[in-house]
Amino acid sequence: MSDDNHKKKMKAEALWIAGFLVVLAFTAGLNFYITSQKDFSIATKMTGSNSIPNGSIPIVVTGYQWAWSYTYYNSTGKQTFVDNLNITVNQSYTLVVTSIAGAQQFAVIHDLYIPQMGIQIYAVPGQNNTITFTPDKTGTFVIECVEYCGYEHYLMRGYLTVVA
Amino acid sequence: MSSTGLLITASIVLSFFFIFLFLLYYKYLSVKTEVDVAANNENYYDYSSYLIDKKKTSSAISLNSFIMNDSKSIGIRFLITSIVFFFIAGTFGVIMRVSLFYPHPTLFAGKEVLYDILTTEHAILMIYMWAIGSALGLAYYLLPRFLKLKSDKFGNFSSWSYWIWLLGGIFILLSRTSTRWYYYPPLALELTPYGAGSMNWLAVIGIEMIMIGVTISAIVLVRNIIYERSDSIPLSKMPLFAWSVLFTLIMFLASAPFLMTAMIMLFYDFVNPVFFTGSSSSPLFFAELFWTWGHPIVYIAILPQFGLIYEILPKFTGNKVYSYTSGVIALGLLLPLSELVWGHHLMESGFGIEWGLFFSTASLFVVIPSAITVFNYIGTMWTATKIRITIPMLFVINGIMDFVIGGITGVITAVLPLNEQTHGTYWVTGHFHFVFMGITVGIAFASIYMLWPSLTGGRVYNRRLAGWHFALTAVGSMIMSMGWTVGGFLGMPRYVSGYFARYQIYQDVAIIGGVIIGIGQLFFLANLLLSMSAAPQTETSNALEDAYKNLSMAGGE
Secondary structure, X not given: OOHHHHHHHHHHHHHHHHHHHHHHHHHHHHHHHHHOOOOOOOOEEOOOHHHOOOOOEEEEEEEEOOEEEEEEEEOOEEEEEEOOEEEEOOOOEEEEXXXXXXXXXXXXXXXXXXHHHOEEEEEOEOOOEEEXXXXXXXXXXXXXXXXXXXXXXXXXXXXXXXXX | OOHHHXXXXXXXXXXXXXXXXXXXXXXXXXXXXXXXXXXXHOOOOOHHHHHXXXXXXXXXXXXXXXXXXXXXXXXXXXXXXXXXXXXXXXXXXXXHHHOOOOOOOOOOOOOOHHHHHHHHHHHHHHHHHHHHHHHHHHHHHHHHHHHOOOOOXXXXXXXXXXXXXXXXXXXXXXXXXXXXXXXOHHHXXXXXXXXXXXXXXXHHHHHHHHHHHHHHHHHHHHHHHHHOOOOOOOHHHOOHHHHHHHHHHHHHHHHHHHHHHHHHHHHHHHHOOOOOOOOOOOHHHHHHHHHHHHHHXXXXXXXXXXXXXXXXXXXXXXXXXXXXXXXXXXXXXXXXXXXXXXXXXXOOOOXXXXXXXXXXXXXXXOHHHHHHHHHHHHHHHHOOOOOOOOHHHXXXXXXXXXXXXXXXXXXXXXXHHHHHHHOOXXXXXXXXXXXXXXXXXXXXXXXXXXXXXXXXXXXXXXXXXXXHHHHHHHHHHHHHHHHHHHHHHXXXXXXXXXXXXHHHHHHHHHHHHHHHHHHHHHHHHHHHHHHHHOOOOOOOOOOOOOOOOXXXXXXXX
């Protein structure tokens, strides 16, 4: 192998590294750009009263072994659902998620996940996490628990129904 | 059975186990004394060197390696044990995969907890017994020749470390724990079959023992690399594998205390829950301690194999590694970065955007050393005049490709908005199985195939069987991980024994892949048995250990 050849390949290597650094920088930039958007929301520990944006309906979500329970207030008063949740399209909702002990069980860590909405949030005992989202399509979607929480973890799932 | 009943049974089983161990140790001591006396009579420094001289088997697989304390014997012990655990944990993996064929539990209907036990054991045994065990085994086996060790002291420390590590692994097997390999506390403290398993405390002791064992080994190896290295080898000329082992072990020693402390506190919490479930604490404290260790362990499982690729590649391309310096720098860069990115396992736990962005960006930085390493491999192959395709080389090429796919899926999940979509799903499972199947498993087998004549005392492996082993492992892991990756992006949750019917197609694809991998490993066993039953045909030397000689086109397999 000649030195000339080696130099050429050195150039190619440098070009590869530069190229992928550009891609990486672009990814990082995109990361910062998207997370700075107003409608972007990620699981955040609730510290004050300002955690719930104006015009957003709070839904208190409690995970216990092994089901989800959802409580919210609307025109007909306080409503509680277990496993399945019904909400309205184009309305902003804020989930306030925590974990409590079931009948004779422990309060353990759960993780609420709605894949089609891109919503994921831990339910941690003794801590309220919030996340805001606005469903923009109607239909039936799935709700899952994706943090292992014991025997019937796999049954800790339900359906999210978005109506017009 | 009540949990008290279980505890009593466990104590009885454990007592018998210890009695058995004692008998074994007694037998070992009496044999050792005999050999010691014989060695003394012939003026040998210790019994190991006597046995090596007399029997000439120190570098081959044999039961002798379990009583001799030289580096190579310790390496063979670790290798044999890690392969045994690889097959145990692999069997667990195939069984639990098959049980997922239908959306509702069928194989384990009514006892779904079996699925959770198998998953947990599969993860813990594969990481602590196979990944760490095979890396330590190869390090112990290869380093004496790589570094031309001046002396091979501290063998009994290594021996102790091996036994403690093995006992820890057996404890984990016996404990039937069903929490996850990350032991999140309120669940890990729930000592019922419905929570973490009645004997989860035994698994905590097991992890602690494994960590103590590996720490002793790590100190001995770091000492060997730094102080016992031959004077003719300066640090700047040290083989890249020795560098990678050094970085791995420093990474281990820097991060292991986090887990060891956390596990002690967790064990205390069984008795008196103050550390992680008290009113002034949060279960997330444990998660943070755990992942400060839990992320470096992922690199500990692949860094030694990165070093091995640097050693294996030149044997089949016939040239030098493209850039030695950038190789060392890239491996070293992973050291500080590994300690900074633990938060990307907890991005949805309530950190908020600021911390999320910090960990997300730090995780993107990890791509830089990984990419430099991969470019280095490609450069080495590119500057070669001719590449000889052999079984170990196939494993290496497949490993690099799998690592690229696994790396890209990892970067995608490190991006904060996409992490919300992929965290906790099979996307992550697919991501690390790409890396582990390609690098940890593939490169370990590549090295074992290269060491074959030495390990089996001058026998050769059957190329056809080895080819099937490679093909089934590569194709199977690709099918399995692809099924998971695609399904995971659509929201298929991990760690479940039953799932929504809409994900069945992805699970079934993954099952096909998993079964193919399982069948592939049987070819390895058959190969081992066949070649051991034949007569020795060749010299016991091997190409991999000649770190300072590129065998180019001849030999090297």
